[in-house]
Amino acid sequence: MEKDFFQTAASPEAVGISSGSVQKLIDSFNESGLYMHSILLIRHGRIAAEGYWAPFTKDTKHRMYSSTKSFVAGAIGLLYDEGKVALDDPVHKFFPEFPPETLHPYIRETTVRDLLTMSSPHITTYSFHKDGWVKSFFEAKPNRPGGTVFRYDTSATYILDVIVERITGQPFIDYMKDKMLREVGFSEDARCVESPDGYSWGGSGLLCTTRDMARYAYILLNKGNVCGKQLLSEEYVRQATSKQVPTSHCRQQPNSYGYGYQIWRHRDTAFTFNGMGNQIVMCYPEQDLIFVCTADNQGIGYAYKVIYDAVYHEIVQTLSDAPLPDNPTAFEALQNTISALSLQLPEGERGSPLQKEIDGVEYVLDENPMGIEKLSVSFRGDGGVLRYTNARGDKEIPFGLGRYKEGEFPETHYSGNRIGTPLGRGYRMLAAGVWPSETNLVIRVNIADDYFGNLTVALGYRGDKIGVTMDKFAEAFLDEYAGIAGGAKKQANQ
Numbered sequence: 001m002e003k004d005f006f007q008t009a010a011s012p013e014a015v016g017i018s019s020g021s022v023q024k025l026i027d028s029f030n031e032s033g034l035y036m037h038s039i040l041l042i043r044h045g046r047i048a049a050e051g052y053w054a055p056f057t058k059d060t061k062h063r064m065y066s067s068t069k070s071f072v073a074g075a076i077g078l079l080y081d082e083g084k085v086a087l088d089d090p091v092h093k094f095f096p097e098f099p100p101e102t103l104h105p106y107i108r109e110t111t112v113r114d115l116l117t118m119s120s121p122h123i124t125t126y127s128f129h130k131d132g133w134v135k136s137f138f139e140a141k142p143n144r145p146g147g148t149v150f151r152y153d154t155s156a157t158y159i160l161d162v163i164v165e166r167i168t169g170q171p172f173i174d175y176m177k178d179k180m181l182r183e184v185g186f187s188e189d190a191r192c193v194e195s196p197d198g199y200s201w202g203g204s205g206l207l208c209t210t211r212d213m214a215r216y217a218y219i220l221l222n223k224g225n226v227c228g229k230q231l232l233s234e235e236y237v238r239q240a241t242s243k244q245v246p247t248s249h250c251r252q253q254p255n256s257y258g259y260g261y262q263i264w265r266h267r268d269t270a271f272t273f274n275g276m277g278n279q280i281v282m283c284y285p286e287q288d289l290i291f292v293c294t295a296d297n298q299g300i301g302y303a304y305k306v307i308y309d310a311v312y313h314e315i316v317q318t319l320s321d322a323p324l325p326d327n328p329t330a331f332e333a334l335q336n337t338i339s340a341l342s343l344q345l346p347e348g349e350r351g352s353p354l355q356k357e358i359d360g361v362e363y364v365l366d367e368n369p370m371g372i373e374k375l376s377v378s379f380r381g382d383g384g385v386l387r388y389t390n391a392r393g394d395k396e397i398p399f400g401l402g403r404y405k406e407g408e409f410p411e412t413h414y415s416g417n418r419i420g421t422p423l424g425r426g427y428r429m430l431a432a433g434v435w436p437s438e439t440n441l442v443i444r445v446n447i448a449d450d451y452f453g454n455l456t457v458a459l460g461y462r463g464d465k466i467g468v469t470m471d472k473f474a475e476a477f478l479d480e481y482a483g484i485a486g487g488a489k490k491q492a493n494q
Contacts, residue, residue, distance in 0.1 A: 005185035008047040011331045015043040016320035019330035022049045028310040038210040040292040051338040061207040062294045065275030068206035069157045073262035075164045075172040077236040087113040094163045098138040110146030116261035117244045120156035121146045132197040150245045154203035161202025180231035184215040194418040213292045217281045241271040296452045299473030348434025350402030362490040363466045369483030399431035414477040464489040
């Protein structure tokens with residue numbers, strides 16, 4: 001369990017936020033079909049609103065993906081404050097196994113600052129070299145001089161966290177706990193997925209809670225000073241959260257306000273952390289406001305815009321400098337909404353008359369990209385089981401009808417705590433089935449483990465024939481679950 005750091009406000013109104021505005025914020029997410037997991041609003045150091053879409057809770061250690069990068073920037077800042085790293089140090093200084101005379105000039109001249117600002121000489125170098133990601137960075141051919149132009153490069157962040165871990169001898173997040181994060185009640189069991197080299201995957205691997213994200217953001221929002229302690233120098237925080245490079249040429253994020261040190265700039269003086277799937281922190285210094293959310297909106301291209309616009313229009317633009325009058329009716333309605341939050345379902349009905357006809361019927365599929373030879377669906381009560389056979393044997397995905405059922409995804413070869421090393425068990429999954437029409441069954445599978453991803457299986461029935469589509473949105477897994485197939489009922493002689 002986490003140590004409490006933030007106190008909860010009596011109501012959003014107590015810190016100048018309307019309960020009705022928070023209600024509109026949540027409604028906009030739900031009505032847009034987003035797969036949200038949590039939201040947290042903090043103003044003046046107090047929790048104004050907090051909600052979790054079941055089965056997620058405030059204690060869930062959630063994968064934060066690229067928001068991890070903003071933490072790595074803080075770890076570099078701590079070393080900078082200690083005089084152990086200078087921002088204009090050449091990166092190769094910390095990697096003596098790569099003598100400068102052997103390096104491409106673009107690599108040799110790249111500095112720590114260049115990596116912090118995503119002005120590295122690469123786009124990405126992952127898996128470029130079989131001997132590991134560090135070697136890949138130094139031996140892959142660069143495409144531009146460091147320090148010239150912004151281009152998002154997760155391998156740059158990785159090299160930064162390796163620098164931290166080589167100097168400190170511990171995972172970067174543990175170093176940050178020792179130096180500053182414990183001061184704000186950061187979770188002791190927060191950790192980071194490892195790279196194939198054994199270092200933390202600082203570009204994407206942090207697992208912590210929604211409140212943990214806010215705790216770190218609170219340090220930056222307060223210029224490094226919390227409760228009278230200067231945990232990170234004001235000078236470094238100012239640089240990290242200011243525009244260091246332009247990003248107007250880059251549309252990878254729903255803004256073009258520039259980039260600091262592994263931190264995105266936003267409107268006016270705001271800055272943000274952004275992680276794949278919408279692990280987002282927005283900090284508004286002038287309004288003393290922090291917004292945090294977690295989600296898995298991979299595959300929903302409009303999700304970033306919905307979230308950013310809703311927070312700005314429903315919350316930021318409606319803030320009051322002073323407490324608002326109590327509004328018990330709106331506050332109670334908001335609390336009821338928050339208590340009833342549950343993971344978004346695909347649109348459709350809980351059942352169809354066709355269920356009886358197809359219950360347990362096996363279909364043989366034509367050759368297909370998924371390598372699935374046959375499949376069937378069985379129904380029992382308010383749930384069902386998708387059964388199929390692929391190259392790795394017989395598989396089952398249990399699902400609820402019009403509700404999520406928890407289980408293990410039936411593949412054991414995906415990565416565990418170290419990238420590239422199989423976990424040996426199935427990832428935790430939440431699966432639900434709905435009928436968008438009487439002849440179409442859609443099964444949504446949400447992977448919710450140390451890795452997040454989603455799979456949608458759509459089955460369409462016509463007489464004794466079946467059509468199957470599978471769409472997956474996940475980084476480096478579920479690859480064999482993407483494609484289209486057709487087939488027919490298994491005949492007695494098959």
